[in-house]
């Protein structure tokens with residue numbers, strides 16, 4: 379059934395999409411980096427896919443200063459994302475983003491996922507277990523879509539299907555076999 383299909387990565391039973399936010403649904407590279415640059419960090423020293431508090435600690439700046447420097451208006455949905463989300467019955471967000479920014483992004487875009495868990499919902503880096511619990515679903519019921527090796531590990535940790543957001547040029551360089559080129563390609567796999 380679904381778990382067999384999920385392990386093959388080609389579900390025939392439509393799955394519930396769980397999405398990472400930054401780098402997957404939203405092109406936030408400029409917003410994320412510009413906030414660090416505004417605080418005196420060199421752009422080339424910024425790294426991706428971390429819990430904000432850890433990256434701020436690594437770069438010796440305060441989270442509060444970072445949040446104040448972050449410009450939400452610099453983030454844009456990747457092409458095709460809003461069309462995909464508009465066709466889904468159920469979807470959720472699982473993100474390391476700081477909750478203040480994450481909820482503000484969703485509100486600004488008018489996006490209403492069934493569940494949206496951000497960094498404050500996890501004991502450490504994000505994980506899919508808490509999202510499944512709130513959705514009332516098992517790993518066989520969901521497809522996690524992310525843009526990093528860590529996202530793939532999140533899916534592996536709970537044993538759910540995974541797709542890599544290959545529409546993000548940085549993710550595409552990972553050469554992950556689960557990469558898909560456009561959000562629309564996910565539609566047949568999702569409910």
Ligand SMILES: [Mg+2]
Nearest residue numbers: 398400401525
């Ligand atoms: Mg990401």
